[in-house]
Amino acid sequence: MSIVLDQVTKLYAGAPVVNDVSLDIGDGEFFVLLGPSGSGKSTLLRAVAGLSGVDHGRIALHGRDVTHVAARKRGVGLVFQNYALFQHMSVADNIEFALRVRRMRARARRQRRQELLRLVSLEGMDERLPAQLSGGQQQRVAVARALAHKPEVLLLDEPFGALDAKIREELRRTIREVQRELGITTVLVTHDQEEAFAMADRIGIMNLGRLLEMGEPHELYSRPATRFVATFLGAANLILARRTPDGIQIGAATVAAAERASGERENEVVTVVRPEEVEVAATRADLSAGYLTSGVVDEVVFTGALERLRLRLDPAEHGTLLAFGDEDSTPALQVTRTQHEQRGFEVHPGQIVAIGVRRVHVLPTPLSSFTACAGTAARAEALKGQLLLTELAARMKTRIGTRTEPQLGLSEAPCQGSDTFVGTTVIAAGPEGAQQAEWLLRRGARDLLALPADARAPQRVLIHWTGESARSATLAISASVLRHVPAEAVYLGIVAGDAASPAHPHGMRELLDARSEAQRSHGLEMRTELHFGDGERQLTRRLAEAPGQMLILGVTDLADFTQRFHGLLQGACPVLIVHRGAA
């Protein structure tokens, strides 16, 4: 491995800008770090270069731990977005800078310089000053300069940002050729997904300081695991569907699921439908793909090779089909069609069409949508507008529904609404929080979020479960939440009794198991803490310790629920309860 990052964390003013990133990059690999601005990708690159330190974690280059090694001793070449050429030096002096520092003889320097100039096709430009070169040529000089001292790793920080499209294309090709010829391990940082696709052997996608997913470009595009990656890499329609024993039921269509569900019962899932996988036709019978619903053409944009459509879905049939957008506005479906498809069936704005889907990818995310539940419609609406909830929903591009249960919390009273609970049910935390939670959990709600009225996005998410059968669901949901919230994850292990008790070694093992499972199955890095004593009391105490915390709690057993969790659901902080019955 050329570059190994192990749990690298970088804090800025107390908040993580790079959050627990672990990554292995192989010899000669061209790795692209892709993400929106502010996702921490540049900071991570600077940490690899040694220009900024890390607060936690380890960085190794070619097996050498360089975490505390100065930038000038790391043997990396770095290319900046704005070239950063030494303006008062000629091209030759710029390129030879690293060689002069190393006191190389003039003859050897000249020879190396000629070699590099040939490599970046700038022969004969030795005597020019940077100001006399075009942007593309300056960046070529910067690449040559970064390679002069034969670094083991080449780092490129948005190197094409300041160039126009044509030059960019050309320089991309040059850099890829140089990289192949030298076989040098390269990391490129960019926010341009097209660039990432064009250059990468492997792409890693970052958001909010976390490395969300990595893989080969094709793999990531066709099988993303998270909403963010699905929508950031190309366009995507996120559609809520139901997983049934027969397959994925999406709109009117039932599509065979590519990946089998892990034996779980019927539940709501989030699916990704790429715009090019949507088919439109005059009638349902003309569709060659499975019929989804009907809709109205809202907009037709001609973009050359492709045509882009926006379709308004028929609200009568499946008004809440799309995961994002709230219920009031009609959701829109994005479609792209080739010339060939356009010739087959021409569409105009205002036309009613039948919509089919050719391929559906189910996101493995356990969080689909939210339903705000309260005793009266007004209270449910108020809860729906809660700050943290709307923020979460916006980040997860999902919708918030409402549900009124007049008898919420009254024991023995039946459910008013349908007896299936879809997605995550949200209630207001407070004195009656625990009672209402038990009521809903006993009637089939599986994931339940109790929100204090003034809750904000947490800085730390505490994770704990009572009972082993809730473990994997709790970890999966924690990982999903933490992908949308820039917070630190902490697993709380609680061992009954005191530190000296014989249960101690067992508790430690549980802790380590939890940590490694989170990492292996969910890509979730968490810190661990071990506490001794009574479970609920320890949780309540730990939550009271600092503001800005959230608890994700897995439970299996509902006996005495109200008494046990009364204190926790009082409203000190948001609590997400994951209920999975004992297997």
Add this chain to the structure above:
Amino acid sequence: MSFRQPSILPGFGLTFGFTTLFLSIIVLLPLAALVLSAASMHWADFVNTVFSARAIGSYRLSFGASLLAASINLVFGFIIAWTLVRYEFPGRKIIDALIDMPFALPTAVSGIALTTVFAQNGWIGQYLEPLGIKVAYTWIGVTLALTLISMPFTVRAVQPALLEVQRDLEEAAETLGASRLYAFRRIILPTVLPAILTGFTLSFARAVGEYGSVIFIAGNLPMKTEITPLLIVIHLEQFDYQGAAALGLVMLVISFVMLLAINLIQGWGRRRHVGLAR
């Protein structure tokens, strides 16, 4: 150069004419009067006045102390500018504003203030006295006053140039293996050197012409702590206008030669940089 770019100000003819006229009235005419006045002296009188031991002593002090003051400002002014540009700290704005204070203060006030502090019974002077260091009424005091009043010039000349030096350049040098000192010497210094020299020149010019603040702290002992501008005033008070003009002419010539020399060095340095990049 057959056609000129149109610009928002009226044409070249008008602006050049104005420049010439303005410079003539404000700068050249008074200087000419000075030369003429000195020229009306007898040669022997001129030599006597200009090369008298007292005059030579004053030249040495005036130019020596000014050069020293400009050199001190070169180092410390650079450090101040660096601190203000590179670091963010509480009170930075206030310190930034304080730099300009010597500009705004009547120089006599600076002189009186310095004397109060550095006189033998002053706040600092009383502690320096036992150490055998006398500041007020010696050449040290003169240098101190000149340093104070010429300091803003260096800082204000270097500051914008330092702002121009991007962090990226240092980081690039660092990843290429350069130590901090090496990067400073080869990257930062060459980039800001012209500005530093400009600051030095301005400081020096200001110090040579200074009068108000120095006379309070200098003590004005002939041959020892008497600066040339003061000698000129003494001549004037004795109604010896020609003598004053003669001394003024000498100052003018020496200043001009020194400023020209610095400018030449600056130009040569710039060429050498481009030349180095052969």
